[in-house]
Amino acid sequence: MTKISMTIDGVRYEDEVEPRMLLVHYLREVAGRTGTPIGCDTTNCGACTVLLGNSDGATPAGDKLSVKSCSMLAVQADGADITTIQGLANGELHPLQRAFHEEHALQCGYCTPGMIMAAADLLRDNPNPTEEQVREGLEGNLCRCTGYQNIVRAVLRAASEGATP
Amino acid sequence: MTDTVNEIGKRRTRKEDARLITGQTNWTDNIQLPGLLHVAFLRSPQAHAKILSVDVSAARQMPGVIAAYSGADFAAEQGSLPCAWPVTPDIVIPNHPPMATEEVRYGGEIVACVVARDRYAAADALEQIDVDYESLPPVLDMEAALTDGSPKVHEAGNKSFEWVFANGDMEAAFRDAPVVLERTYRQQRLIPCAMEPRAVVCAPVADEYTLWSATQIPHVLRVMLALVTGIPEHKLRVIAPDVGGGFGSKLQVTAEEVLAVLLARKLGRPVKWTESRSEGNLAVHHGRDQLQRIRIAADADGRLRGLSVDLLADMGAYLMLVTPGVPLLGAFMFNAIYKMDAYFFKCTGVFTTKTPTDAYRGAGRPEATFGIEHAMDDLAAELGMDPLALRRRNWIAHSEFPYTTISGLTYDSGNYEAATARAVELFGYDDLRKEQEARRASGDPVQLGIGVSTYTEMCGLAPSRVLGQLAYGAGGWEHASIRMLPTGKVEVVTGSSAHGQGHETAWSQIVADRLGVPFEDVRVLHGDTQVSPKGMDTYGSRSLAVGGVALYGACEKVIAKAKVIAAGMLEVSPEDLEWTPGRWSVRGDPDQGKTIAEIALATFAAHNLPDGVEPSLDSDATYDPESFSFPHGTHLCAAEVDTETGQVRIRSYVAVDDVGTVVNPLIVDGQVHGGLAQGIAQALYEEAAYDADGNLLTTTLADYLMPSATDLPTFATDRTETPATTNPMGVKGVGEAGTIASTPAVVNAVVDALRPFGVRDVEMPCTPQRVWRAIGQARGAAR
Numbered sequence: 001m002t003k004i005s006m007t008i009d010g011v012r013y014e015d016e017v018e019p020r021m022l023l024v025h026y027l028r029e030v031a032g033r034t035g036t037p038i039g040c041d042t043t044n045c046g047a048c049t050v051l052l053g054n055s056d057g058a059t060p061a062g063d064k065l066s067v068k069s070c071s072m073l074a075v076q077a078d079g080a081d082i083t084t085i086q087g088l089a090n091g092e093l094h095p096l097q098r099a100f101h102e103e104h105a106l107q108c109g110y111c112t113p114g115m116i117m118a119a120a121d122l123l124r125d126n127p128n129p130t131e132e133q134v135r136e137g138l139e140g141n142l143c144r145c146t147g148y149q150n151i152v153r154a155v156l157r158a159a160s161e162g163a164t165p
Numbered sequence: 166m167t168d169t170v171n172e173i174g175k176r177r178t179r180k181e182d183a184r185l186i187t188g189q190t191n192w193t194d195n196i197q198l199p200g201l202l203h204v205a206f207l208r209s210p211q212a213h214a215k216i217l218s219v220d221v222s223a224a225r226q227m228p229g230v231i232a233a234y235s236g237a238d239f240a241a242e243q244g245s246l247p248c249a250w251p252v253t254p255d256i257v258i259p260n261h262p263p264m265a266t267e268e269v270r271y272g273g274e275i276v277a278c279v280v281a282r283d284r285y286a287a288a289d290a291l292e293q294i295d296v297d298y299e300s301l302p303p304v305l306d307m308e309a310a311l312t313d314g315s316p317k318v319h320e321a322g323n324k325s326f327e328w329v330f331a332n333g334d335m336e337a338a339f340r341d342a343p344v345v346l347e348r349t350y351r352q353q354r355l356i357p358c359a360m361e362p363r364a365v366v367c368a369p370v371a372d373e374y375t376l377w378s379a380t381q382i383p384h385v386l387r388v389m390l391a392l393v394t395g396i397p398e399h400k401l402r403v404i405a406p407d408v409g410g411g412f413g414s415k416l417q418v419t420a421e422e423v424l425a426v427l428l429a430r431k432l433g434r435p436v437k438w439t440e441s442r443s444e445g446n447l448a449v450h451h452g453r454d455q456l457q458r459i460r461i462a463a464d465a466d467g468r469l470r471g472l473s474v475d476l477l478a479d480m481g482a483y484l485m486l487v488t489p490g491v492p493l494l495g496a497f498m499f500n501a502i503y504k505m506d507a508y509f510f511k512c513t514g515v516f517t518t519k520t521p522t523d524a525y526r527g528a529g530r531p532e533a534t535f536g537i538e539h540a541m542d543d544l545a546a547e548l549g550m551d552p553l554a555l556r557r558r559n560w561i562a563h564s565e566f567p568y569t570t571i572s573g574l575t576y577d578s579g580n581y582e583a584a585t586a587r588a589v590e591l592f593g594y595d596d597l598r599k600e601q602e603a604r605r606a607s608g609d610p611v612q613l614g615i616g617v618s619t620y621t622e623m624c625g626l627a628p629s630r631v632l633g634q635l636a637y638g639a640g641g642w643e644h645a646s647i648r649m650l651p652t653g654k655v656e657v658v659t660g661s662s663a664h665g666q667g668h669e670t671a672w673s674q675i676v677a678d679r680l681g682v683p684f685e686d687v688r689v690l691h692g693d694t695q696v697s698p699k700g701m702d703t704y705g706s707r708s709l710a711v712g713g714v715a716l717y718g719a720c721e722k723v724i725a726k727a728k729v730i731a732a733g734m735l736e737v738s739p740e741d742l743e744w745t746p747g748r749w750s751v752r753g754d755p756d757q758g759k760t761i762a763e764i765a766l767a768t769f770a771a772h773n774l775p776d777g778v779e780p781s782l783d784s785d786a787t788y789d790p791e792s793f794s795f796p797h798g799t800h801l802c803a804a805e806v807d808t809e810t811g812q813v814r815i816r817s818y819v820a821v822d823d824v825g826t827v828v829n830p831l832i833v834d835g836q837v838h839g840g841l842a843q844g845i846a847q848a849l850y851e852e853a854a855y856d857a858d859g860n861l862l863t864t865t866l867a868d869y870l871m872p873s874a875t876d877l878p879t880f881a882t883d884r885t886e887t888p889a890t891t892n893p894m895g896v897k898g899v900g901e902a903g904t905i906a907s908t909p910a911v912v913n914a915v916v917d918a919l920r921p922f923g924v925r926d927v928e929m930p931c932t933p934q935r936v937w938r939a940i941g942q943a944r945g946a947a948r
Binding site: 018020021025028029033034035036037038039040041042044045047084085086088089093097100101102104106107108109110111112113116131134135136138139140141142143144145146147148149150151152 | 178181182184186187194284285358359407408441664665666667831832835836838839840841842865866867871877879880
């Protein structure tokens with residue numbers, strides 16, 4: 001067992017974990033942050049995407065990069081500052097959350113947390129993407145319900161509203 | 166007076182979103198219970214083998230392991246997984262134990278299990294289980310499986326059933342027919358791939374059980390689990406919490422659900438099982454998988470004389486809940502939107518040593534629509550006719566509805582002319598044909614193809630009487646309850662079981678519209694058999710067409726009860742009252758009235774109700790549809806095909822669909838988009854591929870090419886609206902329509918691009934390699 005600590009959605013956690021425990025399992029089962037789902041076991045689907053930054057104090061979400069939390073071990077996230085879908089809103093909904101709602105960019109909602117977190121990173125990197133750039137930027141996030149059309153509209157809408165994480 | 170605007174047709178954003186966009190979801194895998202144990206299943210690595218021995222003793226010694234079992238430990242109590250659709254009297258339905266005992270018949274079949282304190286310990290212990298197999302030959306090809314020398318999947322042989330339908334004089338239709346087209350199409354096997362992997366939790370309390378499952382069918386599952394396990398139905402509660410997509414793949418009574426119940430009973434402890442994606446690709450039932458032999462007889466001007474369809478349908482290793490019926494749903498759809506003199510359909514259900522097949526978005530109708538629409542574009546090419554002109558020559562005219570087809574269904578309404586005209590306009594059909602000509606003339610390495618798909622489909626499953634005639638084991642009705650709370654809020658309890666379809670929103674719209682209560686004041690409850698005691702669940706594009714109409718019926722009853730009470734409150738006769746949404750008022754004296762909220766409150770106090778009137782507005786309705794639902798549409802696809810690399814790129818895709826009266830256009834568009842994605846994926850990307858030993862090769866999302874955002878175009882969608890005449894709302898189903906229509910539209914476009922090279926067909930999925938080979942072979946044959 002290895003002792004790790006990290007900040008998740010603004011709250012500090014300290015735990016002993018097996019080195020092989022995946023970060024996504026740590027988030028869901030140890031920290032209880034079940035808003036981040038698991039959709040595959042080969043890092044293809046992106047449902048588990050969270051934002052991760054170094055933690056010497058909490059960093060604003062804008063400095064964080066997206067990571068598929070199934071592709072990291074919890075021990076690799078020791079010292080990290082993580083934002084999950086449950087920590088994205090800040091008193092009110094994040095512009096991406098609002099846009100997804102307005103544009104009907106979700107149906108079953110299972111891919112949605114990862115899709116929104118990946119989109120947040122996309123817009124951090126490219127605040128005014130073209131439609132093609134949005135599609136390419138979300139290539140690592142699979143959705144079976146929407147056909148992506150409204151997801152792309154939502155991301156473009158959030159971008160036009162000046163969405164910064 | 167409530168300020169109600171007409172809710173039907175309103176672009177309402179969804180109530181469901183609030184929890185979904187903030188991660189406040191309740192997926193089955195989220196569930197934690199005190200003392201919860203984790204189950205892992207050991208699955209056969211071989212497609213076909215005798216089980217000589219299973220040794221779980223080492224697994225039982227592993228840290229954190231509570232128990233480990235083989236099939237022998239459950240043999241006496243596990244029964245057989247049900248097939249609820251015995252399509253013929255002499256159908257072969259093999260015994261299907263949830264955990265194999267003597268023989269495994271597909272790679273992935275469960276042979277043992279471990280129950281441990283956490284999922285990692287359970288996975289570790291699986292590796293300690295020792296199974297001794299004696300390999301048997303796999304059975305992978307349906308035609309070979311039906312020959313005398315073939316190895317047998319089951320004692321009774323490899324043929325499960327043969328089902329035939331015929332109408333009209335086929336001999337006359339084909340005799341002296343100026344044109345006869347004969348084609349064989351392969352409808353490949355697909356993996357449904359809902360984004361949420363399956364999960365089950367079962368918690369026992371004394372002799373009562375609660376089961377949470379990522380299921381589309383909580384009500385049906387409850388009945389089936391009671392029958393299979395022997396647990397009395399009233400002591401079993403089934404809950405579908407938030408469910409992350411289904412598409413038919415969660416319309417099932419699974420080995421894992423049955424075993425979770427049996428384990429909870431045996432151990433007296435709550436258990437959870439969550440599948441990995443690799444496990445799911447292997448073990449969730451697969452879709453499609455048919456070999457289609459199609460013959461069409463036509464006149465020289467394209468008029469269809471006769472259609473003959475001979476299907477081999479791959480059942481997989483066992484018949485699951487509705488496996489044999491899926492191809493038969495297509496039986497009534499090969500004739501599609503066309504008139505003809507004669508029709509013959511035969512389907513043979515064949516066992517193979519592969520994962521069982523069952524319902525997947527469209528369930529039999531995409532297969533049929535592909536068969537006919539691909540053949541129609543092919544026929545048009547044979548005749549030198551424009552493919553749209555061939556449709557026009559044969560379709561049922563708008564003026565001819567209601568129309569009873571050669572396969573015996575009566576289509577209530579439709580307007581193929583209007584949908585097609587709109588599609589052609591949106592698509593820019595003539596310009597694209599000109600561009601196609603130009604590219605052909607210049608020998609452009611990137612060719613352009615245009616594919617047509619004019620479809621209808623039969624959904625809104627279904628009139629119970631018809632289901633009975635087809636030997637389907639359940640009914641097709643749906644149930645709704647309305648509970649009027651004292652403060653004027655409304656609780657709706659529906660028998661539908663949404664897993665992404667937005668029923669909480671659309672049902673609120675229906676109630677708001679009929680009862681005249683604010684949309685926000687309605688709450689929709691579903692998915693828990695303790696809350697929603699009666700229902701037939703969600704699949705087959707039935708929830709609005711059947712469940713929504715049931716809800717409408719319940720609204721009518723509420724309004725009628727309110728009338729009597731309002732009359733009492735206003736001291737008039739009920740005949741003097743008239744209804745405007747939300748209010749009963751005195752005819753000619755509209756200031757004298759009572760809102761539905763006032764009436765509901767009056768029933769709570771019940772101080773002054775008329776004699777004999779129950780102090781309640783609450784009402785139920787159960788609706789059994791009189792007919793299937795027949796949405797239709799015209800889809801046009803323009804595909805660029807790079808003849809040097811075989812790469813296909815969809816240049817534009819137009820879908821004009823008619824789903825009758827639209828309750829929520831946002832939801833309808835979303836269903837169309839998602840349906841298109843899956844249908845296009847079948848045309849271009851997806852296939853559940855097996856190797857020569859019967860191993861599934863596409864077990865991960867790295868191998869099974871579910872499309873991403875870069876693999877799909879932006880769709881241009883529009884609607885015509887021709888109301889259904891068989892229900893008071895005029896609504897039709899939409900959930901599967903996009904998938905049904907799009908596969909042939911895309912494949913037709915690919916083939917159309919390549920016809921000048923002598924290519925007659927490209928087998929699905931039209932991968933670059935297949936396209937490139939087809940061109941090469943055609944060119945080679947031409948020399």
